[in-house]
Amino acid sequence: MRFWEFAKRNFKELWRDPVALGFLLGMPLVFMLIFGFAFSEEHMSKSHIGVVDKDKTSTSRAFIKVLNEIEDLEVSSHRDTSKALKELKDGELLCFFLIPKGFGSAVEENRRGGKMKISLKVTYDETKQWLPEQAIAIVEGVALKFMGTENPLNLKRQGIKPEAKPEFLHFLVPGIVIFGLMILIPTLARTIVADKEKGFLPRLFTTPTRSVDFLLGYSLPMILVTVILVIIYLVVAFLMGLKVYGNLALAFIFFFLIGVCCIGFAMTIGAFAKSEAQAEPVCWIFLVPMAMLSGAWFPIENLHPIMMNFAKTFPFYYALEASRRIITTGAEFNMVSTEFLIVLGWAVLSFLMGTIAFRRGIGFD
Amino acid sequence: MSDDFAVQTFELAKEFNGLRAVDGIDLKIREGELFSLLGPNGAGKTTTINMLCCLLKPTKGTARVAGYDVLNEPGKVKGHIGVSPQETVLSERLNSWENLSLFGKIYGMSSKEIRERSEELLERVGLLDRAKDQVRKFSGGMKRRLNLILALIHDPQILFLDEPTLGLDPQSRRAIWEYIESLKGKKTILLTTHYMEEADFLSDMVAIIDSGKIVALGTPNELKKKFADTGVLRVSTKGLRKDILEELKAEYETVNETAEELKIVRDDLDLKEVVDFLYSRNVSVYSAAREEPTLEDVFLRITGKRLRD
Incomplete structure (x- = not known):
């Protein structure tokens, strides 16, 4: 079990190196936090609600005016419910209120001491958790004040689940996870080259260690790191508001396979680079275009066809597409099986490539 | 061991891009002998050691180490040797125990054997009290001492020490000399150095190497008398x-x-x-x-x- 001892050594070396560990974990987490906070709807300053005024009286218009004056609300008026519903489904509204016919006369009657029952129908997006509730509570409070009575407002609630549509966080999270895994490439390549350059590998070559021990010794800790990284990124994403509609384990498999691909690429670069100074730029020259073209940061569908085809040569695009569909639309395995086969093929190929390169590249003769 | 020689080379040669670094040397090192290869930088000392410990394949000739041919039986050779390379090669974020344990396990030792042997070696080179510190916190001399005992953890028959005191202050150098001296007779040691006084102090036999060739061979006294x-x-x-x-x-x-x-x-x-x-x-x-x-x-x-x- 020489490989196990070597793997333990490599894991300890990485775990005790705050710079390498910070870089590996920190950069994607920083991206996640920055983008998550910047674009998550929890932190938008105003709640966007819609109003459909079927009453069309001066009282109903006055009510809408009062709502518009509330700082926390952005109110848009709609002629009919179908348009409001479309905006709700498109994710542009948290909820919309239907002001029924007779609203104005009922309010006026109650102001004169009447006991009319006033109804407002609210349709809201269930998937946005507590956000619509917050907006509904504001509207309810305003309505009671507007009516000047203590009569309970009859809110008829109707929750809908809009067709799952990628929100920015959902778009971003798989990209950040895959980008984070890509950072395994410089991390592992640097470790291999440093061991080669500083003489650690040559020293081990004077022992009965076999090449398979080296291969497993370098790859096993990184596979463990891959699993840990994916878990950390997903936990952070959940805390930021990520909601997974599909099978998370399936998404996890895609991330894991991308980790294996990155380990293979790193072994190839690490085997042939002569020095750490050489390995570092080579890794980034490979990594940055791959990250951009993978679709991690922006949709690549509008790219020039040549660039898009180039991007589709590599596994990152497929892993991203598949994991996004699993997370945001609940895609099942049969819907992402093509992507799965492509990414699996790449994982096997890159690991084999890394193995061959490693055996040839770290020879000292 | 064949012919009573722990290490024997036969017209051993190595070329790099047409440049002959080692030029057909014949060495015979007896069991328990401390043999020094003395020469300036670039003379071919390290290349010779690298061929003997199966890191480099000879361009011509071959060598037998512990009775095994370096070309045909590298695995067996590696099982019988301990190598302390010229560079201080340690896992810097591991402590001394962990470094020694890694190498002990590589040689198939049990945890108990490793613990006992490590304690003995660390005590011998004065590192026991710092054994739990990460190696990156060590001074150059301490690293050199640990570098040396890593080659000894599995109690090998033959030791290759490549410039074991390179770059050390006189006090640290003297400490390492004393330790190497204590191994004399118990291990076969091939030591390379460009410190004349090191070869003089430690060696049973000295081969002077220049431009890849052995230009003089004998005990330190024989060599001095020869040129008296x-x-x-x-x-x-x-x-x-x-x-x-x-x-x-x-x-x-x-x-x-x-x-x-x-x-x-x-x-x-x-x-x-x-x-x-x-x-x-x-x-x-x-x-x-x-x-x-x-x-x-x-x-x-x-x-x-x-x-x-």
Whole structure:
């Protein structure tokens, strides 16, 4: 079990190196936090609600005016419910209120001491958790004040689940996870080259260690790191508001396979680079275009066809597409099986490539 | 072990891009012998060791180590040797126990064996009290000592020590010499060095290597006696101008100048002749004395170069 001892050594070396560990974990987490906070709807300053005024009286218009004056609300008026519903489904509204016919006369009657029952129908997006509730509570409070009575407002609630549509966080999270895994490439390549350059590998070559021990010794800790990284990124994403509609384990498999691909690429670069100074730029020259073209940061569908085809040569695009569909639309395995086969093929190929390169590249003769 | 030799080379040669780094050397190292390869940087010492511990394949010739051929049985050779490379090669974020344990496990030792052996070795080189510290916090001398005992964790028959005291201060160097000396007779040791005094102090046998060839071989005393007719004169002067020094160098083939004195090496050296030469050119001579040749003088005499060149 020489490989196990070597793997333990490599894991300890990485775990005790705050710079390498910070870089590996920190950069994607920083991206996640920055983008998550910047674009998550929890932190938008105003709640966007819609109003459909079927009453069309001066009282109903006055009510809408009062709502518009509330700082926390952005109110848009709609002629009919179908348009409001479309905006709700498109994710542009948290909820919309239907002001029924007779609203104005009922309010006026109650102001004169009447006991009319006033109804407002609210349709809201269930998937946005507590956000619509917050907006509904504001509207309810305003309505009671507007009516000047203590009569309970009859809110008829109707929750809908809009067709799952990628929100920015959902778009971003798989990209950040895959980008984070890509950072395994410089991390592992640097470790291999440093061991080669500083003489650690040559020293081990004077022992009965076999090449398979080296291969497993370098790859096993990184596979463990891959699993840990994916878990950390997903936990952070959940805390930021990520909601997974599909099978998370399936998404996890895609991330894991991308980790294996990155380990293979790193072994190839690490085997042939002569020095750490050489390995570092080579890794980034490979990594940055791959990250951009993978679709991690922006949709690549509008790219020039040549660039898009180039991007589709590599596994990152497929892993991203598949994991996004699993997370945001609940895609099942049969819907992402093509992507799965492509990414699996790449994982096997890159690991084999890394193995061959490693055996040839770290020879000292 | 074949022919009583722990290590034997047969016309061992290595070329790099047409440049012959080791040029057909034949060495015979007996069991329990401390054999030094003495030579300047680039002489071929490390290349020779790298071939013997199966890191490099010879371009020509071969070698037998612990009775096994380095070309055909590298796995068996590796099981019988311990190598302390020229660079201090340690896992810097591991502590001494962990470094020793890694190598012990590689050689198939049990945890108990590793613990006992590590304690013994760490105690012997004075690192036991710092054994739990990460190695990156060690001084250069401490790292060198740990580097050395890593080669000994599995109690190998044959040790290859490549410049074990390179770059160390005299005190640390002396500590390592004492430890290596304590291994004499118990292990077969091939040591490379360009420190003359190291080879002189430690070696049973010395091979002087220059430009990939063995140019002299024998015990330190044999080598010094062999070149006993070599005169070594140490002269302390004042007013030695550059042109006079050049004149002196033309007259005597090897003249070394330090801040305070001249060292002149030549066969049949006549003290009076040198002093007269200097007086005649108005150079004050404070002292002049003949010395016994050292290994350095022997090397200088054979190769015309200084070891530290």
